[in-house]
Amino acid sequence: MVVKQEAVAAKAVFDVVVVGSGAGGLVAAVRAADLGLSAIVIEKEHRYGGTSATSGGFVWIPNHGRPGNEGDTREAALTYLSRVCQGDFRQDRVEACVDRGPEMVRYLDEIGIALDVIPFPDYFRDEPGATDSRMIGARELDAKELGEQFFTMRETFPAFRLFNRYTLDLMQAFAFAQRPRGWQWVAAKMFARYWLDLGWRRLTWRDRRLALGAALIGRLRKAMLERDIPLWLDTKLTGLIERDGKIAGVCVARHGVAMTIEARHGVILAAGGFEQNQEMRDRYLPVRTDARWSQSPKGANMGEAIVAGESIGAATESMDCCWWAPSMQLPSREVANSDAVHQMWLDHKHPHSLCVNRLGLRFVNEGGAYDRFGLAMIEDQKRTGANIPCWMIFDATYRKLYTAGGILPSTVVPDRRIPRDWWDQYLYRAGSIEELAGKIDIDPATLAGTVARMNEFAHTGVDLDFGRGQSSYDKFFGDPRHGPNPCLGPLDKAPFYAIRVDLGDLGGKGGLKADAAGRVLDRANDRPIEGLYAIGNSSGAPWGNAYPGGGSTLGPATVFGFIAAGHIARRANMG
Numbered sequence: 121m122v123v124k125q126e127a128v129a130a131k132a133v134f135d136v137v138v139v140g141s142g143a144g145g146l147v148a149a150v151r152a153a154d155l156g157l158s159a160i161v162i163e164k165e166h167r168y169g170g171t172s173a174t175s176g177g178f179v180w181i182p183n184h185g186r187p188g189n190e191g192d193t194r195e196a197a198l199t200y201l202s203r204v205c206q207g208d209f210r211q212d213r214v215e216a217c218v219d220r221g222p223e224m225v226r227y228l229d230e231i232g233i234a235l236d237v238i239p240f241p242d243y244f245r246d247e248p249g250a251t252d253s254r255m256i257g258a259r260e261l262d263a264k265e266l267g268e269q270f271f272t273m274r275e276t277f278p279a280f281r282l283f284n285r286y287t288l289d290l291m292q293a294f295a296f297a298q299r300p301r302g303w304q305w306v307a308a309k310m311f312a313r314y315w316l317d318l319g320w321r322r323l324t325w326r327d328r329r330l331a332l333g334a335a336l337i338g339r340l341r342k343a344m345l346e347r348d349i350p351l352w353l354d355t356k357l358t359g360l361i362e363r364d365g366k367i368a369g370v371c372v373a374r375h376g377v378a379m380t381i382e383a384r385h386g387v388i389l390a391a392g393g394f395e396q397n398q399e400m401r402d403r404y405l406p407v408r409t410d411a412r413w414s415q416s417p418k419g420a421n422m423g424e425a426i427v428a429g430e431s432i433g434a435a436t437e438s439m440d441c442c443w444w445a446p447s448m449q450l451p452s453r454e455v456a457n458s459d460a461v462h463q464m465w466l467d468h469k470h471p472h473s474l475c476v477n478r479l480g481l482r483f484v485n486e487g488g489a490y491d492r493f494g495l496a497m498i499e500d501q502k503r504t505g506a507n508i509p510c511w512m513i514f515d516a517t518y519r520k521l522y523t524a525g526g527i528l529p530s531t532v533v534p535d536r537r538i539p540r541d542w543w544d545q546y547l548y549r550a551g552s553i554e555e556l557a558g559k560i561d562i563d564p565a566t567l568a569g570t571v572a573r574m575n576e577f578a579h580t581g582v583d584l585d586f587g588r589g590q591s592s593y594d595k596f597f598g599d600p601r602h603g604p605n606p607c608l609g610p611l612d613k614a615p616f617y618a619i620r621v622d623l624g625d626l627g628g629k630g631g632l633k634a635d636a637a638g639r640v641l642d643r644a645n646d647r648p649i650e651g652l653y654a655i656g657n658s659s660g661a662p663w664g665n666a667y668p669g670g671g672s673t674l675g676p677a678t679v680f681g682f683i684a685a686g687h688i689a690r691r692a693n694m695g
């Protein structure tokens with residue numbers, strides 16, 4: 121027993137300790153190893169990958185140079201970002217992201233992690249410098265390539281699995297949400313591939329096809345295995361070790377037992393934000409929210425790395441921000457007595473729907489990006505006190521054509537197949553708008569007036585109040601079969617429906633204040649704390665309170681992971 125303890129203690133010295141196994145943390149560890157440093161990743165959960173593994177896995181990198189990104193430039197990116205960044209954004213970090221992002225993409229390509237363009241508009245598509253080619257994602261991966269390590273990877277978000285089983289990529293998700301011609305073939309091929317894979321079916325019901333965030337994390341985990349980089353699961357950061365004016369390691373609880381891990385050259389905090397910590401949410405966020413509305417894994421990102429940094433004098437920034445993504449809660453079909461949180465990503469953009477506050481009034485262009493929807497909820501809550509939660513209202517035509525709060529269209533899942541106890545608890549239904557309003561405590565005449573006005577806009581194709589469907593971003597997500605405006609349709613066919621919309625998020629956006637090299641800055645004098653780095657949602661987002669495009673959270677997380685590893689290596693080589 122004594123010998124075993126010594127062996128563990130002897131091993132617990134590394135050049136770099138990375139705390140957290142999301143995408144940024146894994147890029148940092150792999151890059152550090154390639155620069156000749158010994159690295160370890162510690163992860164508090166029994167599964168690795170964090171929110172990154174559950175996510176879309178898209179990375180927003182301007183001017184990355186992959187096929188499809190021709191014509192993009194540093195200048196265009198900086199012009200765009202100067203128009204859209206707001207709040208506590210810092211120009212040095214914005215420029216570091218723009219300047220070093222392409223280098224990281226080339227590096228990942230060289231080590232076998234090619235990132236391909238997914239044509240997708242920047243979220244402020246009509247601003248100068250915007251493009252449709254900055255969102256890139258990892259190629260699919262066969263889970264077999266990960267061996268046993270597949271089983272300890274966190275699973276994708278339920279919305280990225282059809283019937284909680286079949287892996288969906290982005291195009292397939294669109295196909296099921298919008299059901300263009302031939303969508304049945306997409307489904308048939310998906311089912312056949314899954315069920316004909318007999319050998320794998322005997323092993324697990326989990327799909328062997330890894331796409332989106334699972335492909336990104338899977339490929340990075342594979343790179344770690346190829347480099348023998350240890351990953352310690354069930355190992356939670358509890359504090360930082362300071363020695364001779366620099367950070368020299370971390371205190372952890374490994375399988376619940378306290379121990380220390382020495383870091384010769386640097387500690388990289390990549391442990392996500394504080395979105396799962398209700399007490400920190402209440403302290404920092406501008407309005408009252410609930411940790412259950414967040415779409416990040418339950419109980420994982422509690423802000424422990426941020427607190428550890430603060431306790432040794434680190435500064436923080438953007439703590440009042442989140443990557444807002446409104447969500448809906450429905451009972452889980454898979455797990456008894458548990459709710460499933462559904463990201464309202466496309467739902468509110470489809471025709472034959474609108475969103476109102478509890479006064480029955482629209483407050484936002486529903487066709488805009490999710491982060492802007494969340495910011496509008498906050499503004500409206502401050503103004504009226506009647507927003508969070510708000511409501512999405514739709515009619516029978518919508519119900520037939522599109523998904524709503526994770527419920528498939530009525531042609532696939534008719535109303536009679538919805539569990540009886542969901543009605544008028546989670547999903548509300550009524551024969552008239554006035555009756556529906558009564559069920560959700562909204563003034564019937566006001567809601568009827570709002571719907572009537574929307575129906576006029578649908579007829580003319582012009583939303584005089586919020587301009588829904590005017591911008592090229594809105595149009596991208598509209599229904600091309602629908603005119604004159606692909607985002608506007610009348611709500612005129614009974615029954616009418618309502619689902620509650622909460623102020624959800626994809627993770628925290630505020631964290632430790634870091635410089636352009638990823639070094640954490642001291643609260644007292646704004647100078648770097650030697651040996652301490654923060655990336656991803658453990659650090660303040662470079663864009664301040666903005667969401668420039670799809671992948672704007674994993675973009676800086678991975679780029680600053682790459683930058684931090686390089687910075688540590690340069691310092692280490694200087695002796």
Ligand SMILES: Cc1cc2nc3c(=O)[nH]c(=O)nc-3n(C[C@H](O)[C@H](O)[C@H](O)COP(=O)(O)OP(=O)(O)OC[C@H]3O[C@@H](n4cnc5c(N)ncnc54)[C@H](O)[C@@H]3O)c2cc1C
Nearest residue numbers: 140142164170171172175176177178357656657671673674
């Ligand atoms: C459904 C969904 C889709 C999304 N799609 C995208 C997308 O396509 N593109 C994009 O840019 N963003 C997307 N996001 C947001 C994005 O996933 C997160 O912002 C991002 O993953 C955060 O990365 P991170 O490394 O900071 O945190 P995470 O990926 O959450 O990793 C942090 C890790 O640290 C661990 N940890 C926490 N505390 C400790 C501790 N004390 N000790 C040790 N380990 C600890 C956690 O368990 C976790 O594994 C999406 C989010 C969701 C929910």
